[in-house]
Amino acid sequence: MIKIGLTGWGDHPELYVSSAKERLQDYSAHFPIVELDSSFYAIPSKKNIEKWIKETPDNFQFVVKAYQEITGHQRGESQFSSKEEMFEVYRQSIAPLQENGKLSMVLVQFPPWFRCEKGNVEYILRVREELKDFEVAIEFRHQSWYSSPFKEGTINFLKSHHFHHTVCDEPQVGEGCVPLIPIATSEKVLVRLHGRNTYGWLNPGNNENWREVRYLYDYNKEELSAIQNVSEQLHKQAEDVVVLFNNNSGGHAAKNAKAFQQMLRIDFEGLAPKQLDLFEGGI
Template identity: 60%
Template structure:
């Protein structure tokens, strides 16, 4: 089974009804896609009331890929807003527990930064995180190329298999050691994650030092037909090897993610059932 979705539900105007307000965006989104990557959890551990609201707004079979809080993965700068590391993990677990209880938690995505390279110390850090997230399905995404070097690639995949971790396959710009190659390999028989970041090589690295401006251009990319065909080949390989392939388009900056995802869905001849009812037929336009 192939489940296609997007990162977040707040920046995809193509899927919203004309009369919808901001509070309706998730409802509109869930009329089109069966899964979403919840990235607000990366910036702040969400209060339980938000989680329960999102559970209530989505169909029974809708699922969330929850991105791990930045304080867990080495992205956070400055002092953590928690009394201790243990308290941070406790609050994160409590926050997402309702999703798991509702059967709507697909996995927790633990994405490491580009400077998190393949070392013994960092392998131990992964195990440290996994121990504190025990009981949840965990996907691991690397950004440093060393994990997939000729010396370490088999060891990396073997490590993920040994600890029952989901491999986050990525399509992203090939821009040096801070990006990884497309390696369509599964490490579990039930789930694999495939995230598409676009191929904006110039925008991938922050050469200006301006984080805000950089984030606007990093994921500015529109996949063309031939590129989607390459992705299709990789996804079909993964689909033959595991029960569920979660495909998430993250090229949001220019509004291309929804269009690309809809086009990809059409290429695969996928029609999702039991989604929230679409409000207007014109949502089924040419993608």
């Protein structure tokens, strides 16, 4: 099965027909899966997790981003007394999603400075142990993991420890980005589409608007066709392919995802009952 979704449900005004409090319900009328990205900045409370479970259809699923201290993005002091406590709090937070069949996977996205070296490989093994009861997808941002001396080892490492591989589409502008490697390492593979805004990737702006600049991109029909080919190739390797559009900042993600869905001739079942075809005609 190929599932299509977006990263986050709060930045797609063309999907909403209700109040701001009901954006997730509106979103789930269009797509069967979403990336929960707020979990990167703060571990979600049990109250919020339970709210999101209730607001979505029975078969709706979440790709939950790992908390920033897990991935090494954390700046400043930790709010936890130890790594063990931090992992335990994170596990408790996402457990209800798993118990209700709504956790597709945990996305562990390492930063651009996380190179392919022994200490980092050992840390990934610790993440595997700490999250042993969950499906985990690994996304690398430093291209050393896919350089000729390490690419085969990286893929075999992910396979042997049953990590889902994250296939990325992003600008190719140096070490802090990775090439598109259409390989699945398990029965499920994640595809994240970050856009191809080379200028924005190199010049992301200040801390306040960097996301608006970096992920400003509108995929054209030819580019979506190429992504379709990649997705179908991956589907021959893995039972489930999850495709997430992350080009949110200019309002293009939902439109691109809908056009992509039409190209694949996929009709999602079990969506919320507010389905409105606002995207007839594609791009």
